[in-house]
Structures are given as structure tokens and as C-alpha cells.
Amino acid sequence: MHAEWRPMTVAAWIRRNAHWRRDKLALVSGDRRYTYGEFNERVNRQANGLLAEGLVRGDRVAVIANNTSEAVEALGAAAKAGLVHVPINFRLSPREVEQILTHSGARIVLAEQEFAGLLDGIGPCPDLKRIIRHDPRDQGGSEHEAWLAGQPDAEPPVDVTGEDDLLIVYTSGTTGSAKGAFFKQKHCVAHAPVPALVYDIREDSRLLMVYPHNSIASMNMYYIPAWMQGATVVLADARGFSAERWLGQVERERITHCHLVPTMLIRVLDSGAVGQFDVSSLQTVGYGSAPMPKHRVEELSATFGNILVQGYGMTETSSIAAALDKAEHRRALAGDGRRLASCGRPVFGCELRVVGEDGHDVKPGELGEIIFRGPYIAPAYFKDPERTAQTIVDGWLHSGDLAELDEDGFIYIVDRKNDIIISGGFNVASKEVEEVLCWHDAVREAAVVSRPDPEWGERVHAFVALREGAAADAAELIAFCRDRLSRIKCPDRIEFVEELPRNALGKLVKGDLRARARARAQTESQAQARQPVRGDA
Structure with missing residues (x-):
């Protein structure tokens, strides 16, 4: 009798890289550089340490940090131990942090020392058991490193599957309190081929991660696709974006892939500093999260060449749901420039429709709301059935984005409903x-x-x-x-x-x-x- 087939897991990808690419560079975090073998051992130590704290399958582990190795390792540890990763934005107030910790029921918080003060001002969180602090500037003396050193580096004794819960990503939304988009391992695994295909991520790719670690883009466009392919992730400081600092890191680390918001790319253009750095390694520069004026896309293409990809999506779609790829940028620049105003067409695995108030598809050129369906769409908001029911109707996720389609299926975002x-x-x-x-x-x-x-x-x-x-x-x-x-x-x-x-x-x-x-x-x-x-x- 054949064993039941089960989908690949994030845990399996990390483990596989440790065997196949043990000496290949996996992660760059400031002055620290870890091979896949070293990264896997640190992930295992953290996973085993969390289990030793008494956590069980499905328990939540929160992380408050800048873009540090510990934050990346925490996602891997959750994936291997069958735990749920809850990344928190360090820019939040103590009140907002308390709300997330209480709502998620986090048992452990892994906190970077610089932001641990956020936890001093919070009230009692009934499920919180322990706070473990780390300090990238003092590796030898941090509580986190001492804790890790006491854990075994063997694979944790948990047989995770695609049905194991993995992520709760809290989104700010437009009104009201934050809501936690909820994902299983199978959702993240199903989405990983999307950025790999759209951005052409390969084993020899070097991805510069500028977004903060708590964003869905960081996890589902950087870490997990990189682990799927065996690529290298380089972390950048998530604070105070500087064009010169970004250009210097691209040159120094020979970065091939990066995704920025339009404001950042505009600062790079306006800095006048591009010519002072060797950015010839760049193969793909993605942009999204906000509109990019057409003339700025033209300036970027003239500056960097045909390496631009626009991605469109939201936290609830695991990140990318539609894209305007390099080929379409090239065609638009050579012909119909209006298409540069489009966010492209639906990507692999995503069904996308534009519907009117009656729920029926609108005709090309007519205004409607974008809705999504697919194997990596968040199935629910954590412990929030009311907002889940408002957003997911008959299996379709309603985005709140108003758009038009053209005859060729390209999507043109007109506005948010609220805007x-x-x-x-x-x-x-x-x-x-x-x-x-x-x-x-x-x-x-x-x-x-x-x-x-x-x-x-x-x-x-x-x-x-x-x-x-x-x-x-x-x-x-x-x-x-x-x-x-x-x-x-x-x-x-x-x-x-x-x-x-x-x-x-x-x-x-x-x-x-x-x-x-x-x-x-x-x-x-x-x-x-x-x-x-x-x-x-």
C-alpha cells in the first residue's frame, strides 16, 4: 500500500538546502554570513528551544525586530516545529503591540534589544510565557545566543505537513484595529513559485530584502522562494531608506534582485548617485504597494534597462496576485505606453475577476471591484469571523480595489473604494x-x-x-x-x-x-x- 502523498513544506525546503547546498551562502545579516548548513543548525536550535519551553503544535511565537538574522530564523523555526510565526512591526506603539500579543495568544516573544522597550509599557498578556531578547551588536552576550547554545542542532521531532498553521500577518487595514491574515504551510508553498517565475529567482540569485521582516512580501517574496530555490538573502536596515546606502549594498553584495516601493525608487532617481555605483549585477527590480507615475517608469527603464517588474497584491493574497513583467514593460515602452499604467495580468495560480455591485463580471473598460481566488489566498482572519465573512464571499476574496480591465486582460487600478x-x-x-x-x-x-x-x-x-x-x-x-x-x-x-x-x-x-x-x-x-x-x- 502506497503512503499518502503530502504537499512539500517550508520546513522540507530548509532541510533540503542543508543537504544539497550546505556550504552555499544562505543569509547575510550585517557582518554575519551563514551558509545553508549553518542556517539550518540555528533554525533547528531555535525550534528545539521553543519546544523545550513547553510550546506545542499550533502555538504562536511573536517577533519584534529590525531585519535581523534572528527574525528570519524565527520563521524557519516555526515552520520546523509546527508553530505559528507572528511578526510584529517595531514601529508600533506599546498599545498596538499589546493588542496583537493578546489577540494572537503569543506564548513567546523574540525581541531585538533595541525594541524591547515596547514590551515594558504593555499590560498583562494572559498567554505570554517568556520574552527572549537578542542583540545583533552583542552576539556573544545576548540572552538569545545563550539560550540557543543550550539547544540541540538536530532536526526537531515534529512531522509537519502542509496543513500545519504557519503565519499570522497583521495588516493595518484602512479603519479599525489590525486584522491577522492567517496562512498554513500549504498556502506559502503554493505561492513560492509565483515570485520565482515572475522575478526569475534562481539558485544563483542574491535577493536584497529592504521591506521590514513583518511584511508578507518579505516572507513570501524573499525568504520562502529563496529557500525553495536555494538562493541567497541579504538583509537591509528597514529604517530610513537611503538611495546611497541601497546603491552601495547592491554594489558590495552583487545583488541581482530587489523589490522597492515607488517612493524609494524615486529617491534613487532623484539622488543623482546611480552613476557612482556599479549596479550591473541587477537583473530584476520589482516595484509595487503604491502607484508609480508613468514618466517615472520611463526614467527608471532608461536608467537601469529592462529589469522592471510591477507586482500587485495584498497581504491576503500571500503577496503577488498580478504582475506586469519585463516583457510587457519592454512592449509598453516601445509601443502602447498606456500599459505602463497597468499592474499587469493575474499570475500563476491566481484567479482574478473584476465585478460590479451585482457580483457579475464587468465588461472591458467598466469599473468594478477586484476579487481573487486561488490556492494561496488567506482562508480567514485569525479569530475574526465577522471580518472574514465580510471579505471572503462564496470563496472569493474581495480586495476593495476598484479597477478596469482592457480587452487583453490587463488590470488598471482606478482607486480604493474608500479613496x-x-x-x-x-x-x-x-x-x-x-x-x-x-x-x-x-x-x-x-x-x-x-x-x-x-x-x-x-x-x-x-x-x-x-x-x-x-x-x-x-x-x-x-x-x-x-x-x-x-x-x-x-x-x-x-x-x-x-x-x-x-x-x-x-x-x-x-x-x-x-x-x-x-x-x-x-x-x-x-x-x-x-x-x-x-x-x-
Whole structure:
């Protein structure tokens, strides 16, 4: 009788690399460099240590750290021990950290010493058993290293399967508390071929990880595909992106692959420093998480060559759900430039539809909501049946993104549902106005939100960050828009800011900007109410 076939696991990929590629470089973390053999031994020690703490299959282990080896090893250890990895953004407040620890029921927290203070201000978390601190600057004296040294490096005694729970990734969402997208090993394994195919990740690839370790992109676009292929991951500091620092790391580590948010790539372009570094090793530069103005894509292609790939997805889709690959970038640059505004077509394993309010597919050119289905879509939000039911309907994940399809199946994101501005009954896509503002030579980036208006319901309110050394005033930018957009779409207020607010993944936090716009509208309304009526004494 044949044994039942079971899907590959993340644990098996790590173990396999230790046998097949024992002396190959697996991970670079600051000054530390680990081969696959060494990496596997550290992962085993951590997995065995967690089990020795009394954790059992399905228990949650949280990690608060910058991009460090320990954070990467924690994912591998969870995969091998049948535990659930809960990565936490170190930029959160103690209150937010407490909410995640309590909601997830984390038993252990692995905390980088620099951010351990976040845990000092939290209240009692009923399930939390222990905090283990590590310090990349003091390897010999850290609690974590002493703890690891006392554990065996043998394979942990857990026979994990694709059905074992692996990840809870908390997303900020647009409103309310964070929600935890929940994944099993089989979901991450099913997604791993996607970045390998789309970004052409191979055994000799060297991936520079700039995103913070707690993002789904870090785990499902970097670590796990690299382990599947036996590639090398190089960690970058997730704080304060610097164009020069990034270029220097690309040159020094001969990086072949990297994925950045548009803001980062624009900073690289505007730095004027590209020519000072040898970046000839680059084979693929991905971008996503936010819109990229078409003229900037053209500038990047002229600077780096045909190495760009745009990825579109969300935490709940395990990362990439659609892509505009290198070939399509090349065709768009040589012909129909409009396609550069597309985020591409659905990737391997993902079903994607654009539907109207009635749930039926819209025709090409019509506006609808993107919905997804596939083997790597998150099946639920952890301990949150209400939001799960709101988001996953009849097996289809509803994205909240509004888009159009063309005749060839390319997707054009128009806006988030929450970002549509309804002014005088007319729908205004904030993305369209933002792109026009970015055409102005003085504008580095722009964000457009709604502002309450007693006559029109909502008006268009823009926040603009200027390029260094550039000058422009609000009247000039409003006039610039009126030459290129219908009047109803043009902003009637522009506020200048040094930087737009973004989360750890570089996504714009429009909720903060909406609050500022509402506050300004309220202040103006109160000021008008205090004005004396003509004829008053």
C-alpha cells in the first residue's frame, strides 16, 4: 500500500538546502554570513528551544525586530516545529503591540534589544510565557545566543505537513484595529513559485530584502522562494531608506534582485548617485504597494534597462496576485505606453475577476471591484469571523480595489473604494489627480483625499511634497491641473508637506491625511460662522 502523498513544506525546503547546498551562502545579516548548513543548525536550535519551553503544535511565537538574522530564523523555526510565526512591526506603539500579543495568544516573544522597550509599557498578556531578547551588536552576550547554545542542532521531532498553521500577518487595514491574515504551510508553498517565475529567482540569485521582516512580501517574496530555490538573502536596515546606502549594498553584495516601493525608487532617481555605483549585477527590480507615475517608469527603464517588474497584491493574497513583467514593460515602452499604467495580468495560480455591485463580471473598460481566488489566498482572519465573512464571499476574496480591465486582460487600478471622492454626484479617482500633480516638474509626490463641503458634499484636497530645491505654490499647481483635468477633478486646496505619511511597507496612510483635511474644513467652517453678517452692527 502506497503512503499518502503530502504537499512539500517550508520546513522540507530548509532541510533540503542543508543537504544539497550546505556550504552555499544562505543569509547575510550585517557582518554575519551563514551558509545553508549553518542556517539550518540555528533554525533547528531555535525550534528545539521553543519546544523545550513547553510550546506545542499550533502555538504562536511573536517577533519584534529590525531585519535581523534572528527574525528570519524565527520563521524557519516555526515552520520546523509546527508553530505559528507572528511578526510584529517595531514601529508600533506599546498599545498596538499589546493588542496583537493578546489577540494572537503569543506564548513567546523574540525581541531585538533595541525594541524591547515596547514590551515594558504593555499590560498583562494572559498567554505570554517568556520574552527572549537578542542583540545583533552583542552576539556573544545576548540572552538569545545563550539560550540557543543550550539547544540541540538536530532536526526537531515534529512531522509537519502542509496543513500545519504557519503565519499570522497583521495588516493595518484602512479603519479599525489590525486584522491577522492567517496562512498554513500549504498556502506559502503554493505561492513560492509565483515570485520565482515572475522575478526569475534562481539558485544563483542574491535577493536584497529592504521591506521590514513583518511584511508578507518579505516572507513570501524573499525568504520562502529563496529557500525553495536555494538562493541567497541579504538583509537591509528597514529604517530610513537611503538611495546611497541601497546603491552601495547592491554594489558590495552583487545583488541581482530587489523589490522597492515607488517612493524609494524615486529617491534613487532623484539622488543623482546611480552613476557612482556599479549596479550591473541587477537583473530584476520589482516595484509595487503604491502607484508609480508613468514618466517615472520611463526614467527608471532608461536608467537601469529592462529589469522592471510591477507586482500587485495584498497581504491576503500571500503577496503577488498580478504582475506586469519585463516583457510587457519592454512592449509598453516601445509601443502602447498606456500599459505602463497597468499592474499587469493575474499570475500563476491566481484567479482574478473584476465585478460590479451585482457580483457579475464587468465588461472591458467598466469599473468594478477586484476579487481573487486561488490556492494561496488567506482562508480567514485569525479569530475574526465577522471580518472574514465580510471579505471572503462564496470563496472569493474581495480586495476593495476598484479597477478596469482592457480587452487583453490587463488590470488598471482606478482607486480604493474608500479613496473615491464623490463631488456633486461625480466620482473622482484620487489616483488620476495624483498622477497629474506628479507630472509637474517641482512635485516629488502627491496624495489626494476628500474634504467635506456643504455645497458639493466632498471636494478634492491635495497634499504635495516638492522635490528638493524646487518651488511651486498652490495656485500654480491648481492651474496646472485645470489645464489637464475637468474642473470637478481639480483640487481646490493644496497643502505642502515635507513627507507624506506612510506605513512600514511604504503604503500611503490616507486616513491621517483625511483627518487633516476634515480638520481644516471644520476650522474654515467655524471661521466663516464667526464672520459678521452684512448689515449687522
